[in-house]
Amino acid sequence: MTTSNRRELANAIRFLAIDAVDAAKSGHPGMPMGMADIAEVLWNDHLSHNPANPQWFNRDRFVLSNGHGSMLHYALLHLSGYDLPLEELKNFRQLHSKTAGHPERHETPGVETTTGPLGQGFANAVGFALAERLLAQRFNRPEFAVVDHRTWVFMGDGCLMEGISHEAASLAGTLGLGKLVAFWDDNRISIDGNTEGWFTDDTPARFEAYGWRVIRDVDGHDADAISRAIEAATAEDDKPVLVCCRTTIGFGSPNRAGKESSHGAPLGKDESDATRVALGWNHGPFDVPQALRDGWRAVEAGQVRESEWNQQFDAYQAKYPDLAAELVRRSHGALPDGFVEAADAFIAKLQSDGPTIASRKASQMAIEAFAPLLPEIIGGSADLAHSNLTLWKGSTSAASTDANANYVYYGVREFGMSAIANGLALHGGFIPFDATFLVFSDYARNAVRMSALIPAHAIHVYTHDSIGLGEDGPTHQPVEHLASLRYIPNNDVWRPCDAVESAVAWKSAITRRDGPSCLIFSRQNLPHQARDTAQVADIARGGYVLKDSVGTPEIILIATGSEIGLATQAAEQLGDNVRVVSMPSTDVFDRQDAAYRESVLPNAVRKRVAIEAGVTPFWRAYVGLDGAVIGIDTFGASAPADKLFQHFGITVEKIVEAAKAL
Secondary structure, X not given: OOHHHHHHHHHHHHHXXXXXXXXXXXXXXXXXXXXXXXXXXHHHHHOOOOOOOOOOOOOOEEEEOOHHHHXXXXXXXXXXXXXXXXXXXXXXXXXXXXXXXXXXXXXXXXXXXXXXXXXXXXXXXXXXXXXXXXXXXXXXXXXXXXXXXXXXXXXXXXXXXXXXXXXXXXXXXXXXXXXXXXXXXXXXXXXXXXXXXXXOOOHHHHHHXXXXXXXXXXXXXXXXXXXXXXXXXXXXXXXXXXXXXXXXXXXXXXXXXXXXXXXXXXOHHHHHHHHHHHHOOOOOOOOOOHHHHOOOOXXXXXXXXXXXHHHHHHHHHHHOHHHHHHHHHHHOOOOOOOHHHHHHHHHXXXXXXXXXXXXHHHHHXXXXXXXXXXXXXXXXXXXXXXXXXXXXXXXXXOOOOOOOOOXXXXXXXXXXXXXXXXXXXXXXXXXXXXXXXXXXHXXXXXXXXXXXXXXXXXXXXXXXXXXXXXXXOOOOOOOOHHHHHHOOOOOEEEOOOOHHHHHHHHHHXXXXXXXXXXXXXXXXXXXXXXXXXXXXXXXXXXXXXXXXXXXXXXXXXXXXXXXHHHHHHHHHXXXXXXXXXXXXXXXXXXXXXHHHHXXXXXXXXXXXXXXXXXXXXXXXXXXXXXXXXXXXXXXXXOOOHHHHHHHOOXXXXXXXXXXXXX
């Protein structure tokens, strides 16, 4: 195409964005106007995808980390032939439209991940690129590159200011993720104005120091320069690549270009009209002439690419049927035949053996039992593998070239770790888990929130779950964290009381497909609890009767984790009219039908005591205002664990006292 043709194709993106933001009376036109030329070259000439099949497994992944510029993405999807009709663009930011204010994976075909919190899309892209690399190591053969695609990410100054970008970029460079190409929209403008007062990093040097290849000084409005940069970026696959594109925010706007005023507000009719004149766009709102639409060749090209790949995969399948079957199963998110039965047999054996161990050790035992059955499991820890106990006998570093590489040493990067795990989950072919101490879930919390919102099938493992970790003191003792994680919608939080509940929590997290799970484990040993077969089965319902009264219960004790042992001891002292309910997952319990919840917590029994070594207000939903909650509403202290439980009144004696008071 000629330069003028390319500029007109890019202008189609610009004016769809301008018109949609004007119609919505809100949004961010500046970035789509500034990055339109880069997007047009990438999507028309280099991106391998098939709009007719957005889930084609070997497609390139495109991530818009600066997700506030969502109309850039929607315009690209619409023009490229995805199932995103013009009417959806006209309904930008409106209720029930497929064009939300920020890209949402579950709403819009062709959107790979939900973005908006700056920097997280970039970290997700690192997860995508890592997934591609590891799957290629596992499945490719010299004559068959059945896993062979790139991850492209757009990001702005805001993404690079966020600390998560440092975490993710550093690890990507260390791992040498050569199929990852990031475009930096270097427009030097953020909401508060020119970034010269708060962002003067030598960004190219920073990325070179991380081990990236950097292509500097690309004119982001010169299609030929952009194309040459992309060709250079893809010429070698030994390092991730940063393409530094100098752009003008609000490009084409006579009065707003290069100014923060174009960042997050509609241009308005007068400025939109002036921009049409300036760019020679003689078309009305949302009007893209057919001749320009014909310039977007993605559907036909995508169908050719997928057809060629299908032919290659058929030949691969004929020669390597077992590998092909595994890749198909994993790409579809199906568990291996017999996994559930094997997991149940392991759980039954644990109940029979009755080990008294820390639940973090029980977690490791579950991983040892389940991971060999699940080649899609990929673990990792934020420099705490030997404390979180997340390594298993089959662990192999993801930094290796081993075909079965399955463990990521994330280093001290909790936020980046969890966002990368989201990318691994979203790519397909993996069930990732990450790990740190529960108190450091604060560092990762927004990525956990995004796990639930997207949703991503990621498993977040948190050990050292209370004041029970002891001498490290209040900086390392989580108090409010359990409640905080439980308040995230669509996030299953499990705090098991022994080895059996720990294994059930792992099984539930693995078999769950529609969101993340947080598995919370203790540092200290926890006693095994006696159960019959029905009780073992009911653990998976999130809450169940662990010890029942002789007749109708007079009082109910509700507890989780290490406090279950205290509750059962208290029940022995209180007599035969006490029921003990173990509630390893309030989230799962709350989803049970009303009849089951009534059978566990009958409304007629209002005398209830909840016991958990965390903040107390959360449990009012289960004990009411008239019940009692034994927990901790202050920070902890540095001392041995047994002394701390005694000091803060989380004891059998306090439970008995509270029950008798009721």
